[in-house]
Amino acid sequence: MRFSTLKSVYQCKCPRCHQGDMFLRGKLLNPAQFSVMNKNCSNCGQSFEPEPGYYFGAMFISYGINTALFIAAWVALSVIYPDYSLKLLLALLGLTVLIFLPFIYRVSRSIWISIFVRYKDEDLPSSA
Template sequence: MKFLQGTKLYSIFKGTCPVCQKESMYKESNPYKITRIFDMYERCSYCQTKYKMEPSFFFGAMYVSYALGVAVSVGAFIIAYVFIGGGLMTTFFAITLTLIVLMPIILRLSRNIWINMFLSYKEAA
């Protein structure tokens, strides 16, 4: 993933600081540790970028999370219904299971996308 460094995609997929991309924004790198999924550093230790620019900043990430959830659901539907040929209930359970399993990743990705909409990479001088 080094070839993407300096782009928003690198910061989104790696969860690094959107400005310097040198440090993870999250205290726990594993999103499946549910009790620590929201634990973020206050600032980047390299460039001092404040991650929560204002109170309730990441509430906007809910909109991104909704869009990602719909995209994942459509993907699960296509795989379960079209390719596997499951019935209506099988497809419903496949979509539900997929959303439950991928919920922590969708949550983190939506936060990463949201903050990257407002902050951009700045190359070190």
């Protein structure tokens, strides 16, 4: 896997050309619009929803990321405040989910589509 692929996954760029945005730009922190996806890549035309229910598998990626995040928050709380209560732990986990939800939602979809759509370095007609 190349570095530009990791960068495009993190930035939620098109997996095929690494240029077009998968999601509406500047709406990450907007609760009503962080999940709105563009239908196609503005640069190469790659469809971002090849079939209905395409992103079902992204749910499992999101689950894995959230589990890692929960463990990190739990370890951090245990180190910073060893006498924590269960209420405090649950509040921290809830807050962590709310804060990272838009980012994890987008990145898990970006990871999912990057598994199935390969990067084309120079997607020009002459290279075909």
